[in-house]
Amino acid sequence: MSSPSKNRFKKQTSYKRLMYKRLSVTKWLPDYNSEKAVADLIAFRLVTDSEQDEKIFTYNPLVSKHALPNRKL
Incomplete structure (x- = not known):
């Protein structure tokens, strides 16, 4: 036993x-270390910004890409 x-x-x-x-x-x-965490935060920020820009251009035909001069597309 x-x-x-x-x-x-x-x-x-x-x-x-x-x-x-x-x-x-x-x-x-x-x-996982702080260097990888910073890289992931930057990537997350870039992806969410581009998704928001796509939504603006898709749903509002009056907004053109030139309406947001400070954003990189």
């Missing part, structure tokens, strides 16, 4: 394996 500590260890390792399998963030999060 196995001891309770061995059963607990088996259960903990199976939970850990399941967590790594189901939550992919646990794989890349330990390597």
Whole structure:
């Protein structure tokens, strides 16, 4: 018969394996640093700005690309 500590260890390792399998963030999060975070924030900002500009041009025919001189398209 196995001891309770061995059963607990088996259960903990199976939970850990399941967590790594189901939550992919646990794989890349330990390597994530501030440099990558800044790059992701810049990319997020650029994508959201371009999506907002597309919505303006799509839904309002009176607004042209020249109406927003300070925005890079």
